[in-house]
Amino acid sequence: MALLARLGLEPAEEEFYAAQLGGILAHIDRLREVDTEAIPPTAQVVPLANRLRQDEPLPRLSPEEALANAPEARDGYFVVKAIQDSGDA
Amino acid sequence: MATISELHDRLSRREISASELLDQQLARIEEQEPRVHAYLRLTAELARAQAQAADRLFREGGPVGPLTGIPAAVKDVLSVQGVEVTAGSKILAGYRPPFDATAVARLKAAGLVLVGITNCDEFAMGSSTENSGYFVTRNPHDPQRVPGGSSGGSAAAVAAGEAVYALGTDTGGSIRQPAALCGVVGMKPTYGRVSRYGLIAFASSLDQVGPLTCSVEDAALVLEAMAGVDARDATSADRPVDFLSELEAGVEGLRLGVPREYFQVEGLEPGVRSAVQEALRRLERAGAELVDVELPHTDYGLAAYYIIAPAECSSNLARMDSVRFGIRDESAPNLFQSYLRTRRAGFGPEVRRRVMLGTYALSSGYYDAYYLKAQKIRTLIAQDFQHAFRDCDAIVSATAPTVAFQIGAKVDDPFSMYLNDVLTLGGNLAGLPGISVPCGTSGGLPVGLQVLTPHWQDARALRVARAYEMVRDAA
Numbered sequence A: 001m002a003l004l005a006r007l008g009l010e011p012a013e014e015e016f017y018a019a020q021l022g023g024i025l026a027h028i029d030r031l032r033e034v035d036t037e038a039i040p041p042t043a044q045v046v047p048l049a050n051r052l053r054q055d056e057p058l059p060r061l062s063p064e065e066a067l068a069n070a071p072e073a074r075d076g077y078f079v080v081k082a083i084q085d086s087g088d089a
Numbered sequence B: 001m002a003t004i005s006e007l008h009d010r011l012s013r014r015e016i017s018a019s020e021l022l023d024q025q026l027a028r029i030e031e032q033e034p035r036v037h038a039y040l041r042l043t044a045e046l047a048r049a050q051a052q053a054a055d056r057l058f059r060e061g062g063p064v065g066p067l068t069g070i071p072a073a074v075k076d077v078l079s080v081q082g083v084e085v086t087a088g089s090k091i092l093a094g095y096r097p098p099f100d101a102t103a104v105a106r107l108k109a110a111g112l113v114l115v116g117i118t119n120c121d122e123f124a125m126g127s128s129t130e131n132s133g134y135f136v137t138r139n140p141h142d143p144q145r146v147p148g149g150s151s152g153g154s155a156a157a158v159a160a161g162e163a164v165y166a167l168g169t170d171t172g173g174s175i176r177q178p179a180a181l182c183g184v185v186g187m188k189p190t191y192g193r194v195s196r197y198g199l200i201a202f203a204s205s206l207d208q209v210g211p212l213t214c215s216v217e218d219a220a221l222v223l224e225a226m227a228g229v230d231a232r233d234a235t236s237a238d239r240p241v242d243f244l245s246e247l248e249a250g251v252e253g254l255r256l257g258v259p260r261e262y263f264q265v266e267g268l269e270p271g272v273r274s275a276v277q278e279a280l281r282r283l284e285r286a287g288a289e290l291v292d293v294e295l296p297h298t299d300y301g302l303a304a305y306y307i308i309a310p311a312e313c314s315s316n317l318a319r320m321d322s323v324r325f326g327i328r329d330e331s332a333p334n335l336f337q338s339y340l341r342t343r344r345a346g347f348g349p350e351v352r353r354r355v356m357l358g359t360y361a362l363s364s365g366y367y368d369a370y371y372l373k374a375q376k377i378r379t380l381i382a383q384d385f386q387h388a389f390r391d392c393d394a395i396v397s398a399t400a401p402t403v404a405f406q407i408g409a410k411v412d413d414p415f416s417m418y419l420n421d422v423l424t425l426g427g428n429l430a431g432l433p434g435i436s437v438p439c440g441t442s443g444g445l446p447v448g449l450q451v452l453t454p455h456w457q458d459a460r461a462l463r464v465a466r467a468y469e470m471v472r473d474a475a
Helices: A011-033 A064-066 B004-012 B018-036 B044-060 B102-109 B153-160 B176-182 B216-226 B271-285 B298-319 B335-346 B349-362 B369-389 B414-421 B425-429 B460-475
Strands: B039-042 B071-075 B113-118 B165-170 B185-188 B210-212 B254-261 B289-293 B394-398 B435-441 B444-453
Touching: A011 B349, A011 B414, A064 B018, A064 B071, A064 B369, B004 B044, B004 B216, B018 B044, B018 B113, B039 B153, B044 B113, B071 B153, B102 B216, B113 B153, B153 B176, B153 B210, B153 B216, B165 B185, B165 B216, B176 B435, B176 B444, B185 B216, B185 B289, B185 B460, B210 B216, B216 B369, B216 B394, B216 B425, B216 B435, B216 B460, B254 B271, B254 B369, B271 B289, B271 B394, B271 B435, B271 B444, B271 B460, B289 B369, B298 B349, B298 B369, B298 B414, B298 B425, B349 B369, B369 B394, B369 B425, B394 B460, B425 B444, B435 B460, B444 B460
Parallel strands: B071 B113, B071 B165, B254 B289, B254 B394
Antiparallel strands: B039 B113, B165 B210, B185 B210, B185 B435, B394 B444, B435 B444
């Protein structure tokens, strides 16, 4: 689960969280007591209709502003680490 | 502590300038901060410029409103253009939003003087501010105790006189619970009242922005300045905004629902219960009718909340990917390792727990058993409130089952921490407006009275809270 959530945990941490989450899930399992067969799920809590707008461009961030917080940027692009390497991927 | 309207009067009469008021505020912060630790960072330079702009308006007879020149604080989850905002997390260290949250932009337009950014639990996940990635904020009433959370820095700042008002956000009680524990007023509006644009999202179907203040009238004034439809948040509602005209209408003839289940929750302290019961007696003497109501699915609220909120947060926090903002572990040999190592370095224990819990609840094969089930329970909880509101105009209870607890008392047992939100999270699951108003003490520590009302009846919640404030202060 940690890997699926992209959290790089150490084995000892995995055990620590597994124990804690087990306790929380045990409480959550109480939901099974409730018969919800005929109950619709809540999709939105306050009834609101879709709000549409004209398909017109609005003021937006400049590329410089959008990139200003990036750990690494070059030539108007975000720079990411290589997808593949020859190491311990 | 001076209220917004008192300070506004002094500013209008030119007894004090906004710049002088700011100087006093900064001096108070300097004096209190070593004890309270409410602020992650101060924005004195920005405040200075805003105070000077306010002074020009007062001097030249320009348009001034009740908030013009009033020093205030903003929780570290709302975007302020050019100011470091980190959601209480190491993973966003150094992040400077390129735009203002709508709530912040509207307050700026109303004359905000922003003195600083307040501490909070990381990504607003917590009930004590102990989950901050930076430090623990102290309760001004007892520095060995927590201020509540997640808007603990905002509550502590207002309680210690380090800001006249502060903004918080409330996903399961994160405005109301710290307000209760610090002895200030805190209001979560109806879901959709205040735009969430520019709010660093925790759980998008539950999050609302709201004020923490010294008085109910102040809460109404701040909410009035922030509320209203915003084209940048499709869930913001196009509803009339008027929180002041019925504020002083009193409770004569109003039916206040007392939910039996809310007075039987696990861990409700006797001193909290008796303070709230005394508050209800006073409201009754002021002309309210107390009626018994039932919220039969209360017991399941916590479990449903701890599926829905983590599920939404696991999705929202996927954007913390070391690419567009925040920190990056430069030792990673490739992109995948960059995700793993950066998120490991940047997220604290509570965020890790909730991201894993949410990922699990949404994963293939478990979705129906957890997320869909929780959303059905949510429907039942919302129906409980609808049924209860047939018999009453507002629902009243304690805000939190306990007073402020000792720092460290609950950190090793996440579930006991979650129980502190058991009386507030129903309001989020159902999208209701709710306010916490101080109602006496237990063992010398503040207790909060919560008032919940139907959708869009924010003004009625404020009215009941104001009526209580009057009978409390008259006693």
